[in-house]
Amino acid sequence: xxxxxxxxxxxxxxxxxxxxxxxxxxxxxxxxxxxxxxxxxxxxxxxxxxxxxxxxxxxxxxxxxxxxxxxxxxxxxxxxxxxxxxxxxxxxxxxxxxxxxxxxxxxxxxxxxxxxxxxxxxxxxxxxxxxxxxxxxxxxxxxxxxxxxxxxxxxxxxxxxxxxxxxxxxxxxxxxxxxxxxxxxxxxxxxxxxxxxxxxxxxxxxxxxxxxxxxxxxx
Numbered sequence: 001x002x003x004x005x006x007x008x009x010x011x012x013x014x015x016x017x018x019x020x021x022x023x024x025x026x027x028x029x030x031x032x033x034x035x036x037x038x039x040x041x042x043x044x045x046x047x048x049x050x051x052x053x054x055x056x057x058x059x060x061x062x063x064x065x066x067x068x069x070x071x072x073x074x075x076x077x078x079x080x081x082x083x084x085x086x087x088x089x090x091x092x093x094x095x096x097x098x099x100x101x102x103x104x105x106x107x108x109x110x111x112x113x114x115x116x117x118x119x120x121x122x123x124x125x126x127x128x129x130x131x132x133x134x135x136x137x138x139x140x141x142x143x144x145x146x147x148x149x150x151x152x153x154x155x156x157x158x159x160x161x162x163x164x165x166x167x168x169x170x171x172x173x174x175x176x177x178x179x180x181x182x183x184x185x186x187x188x189x190x191x192x193x194x195x196x197x198x199x200x201x202x203x204x205x206x207x208x209x210x211x212x213x214x215x216x217x218x219x
Contacts, residue, residue, distance in 0.1 A: 113147035
């Protein structure tokens, strides 16, 4: 038997913190990332609202933020996080870098999903006299809905991994338990338990996302 100093209540609280961080950052990141993804698709040279200047500015910014590993990003923006919340430690403080991390990631996933929509759909919409925004809202987005669900599933799983890394700077959650108890206190039970819990969470989310996407595509 493994000896451990971790309690069930601490696991429950850590799970709650993780779900809170993932939920808040996913909500805000999805809104911002979806808007960015739609903008960079429609403003391309061959988009429904071609504005190459906007695309040329946004595209490298998204690439630049995405190229920074989360652990480095989290440390690099500590002054900004402290300015926004008055602290850089804790669950709420971890949400700031999580949003900055996931927004461009979702933007790129949304872009890829929307670009999968065949040009024939857009051409058919244009032939019916649809406006650019009607094309986006009533034709492109519904057609890409199944792919978008899978994209958000991928983003959610990436966020879970990022929240685990947030534990290295006192971000709370399951990752904090793994670092403080599993690594620093050599608590094998805490480390193994957090790994098993994270694996189960990821499996549930991936399976749910796959089922939802399959259901949408059959309709």
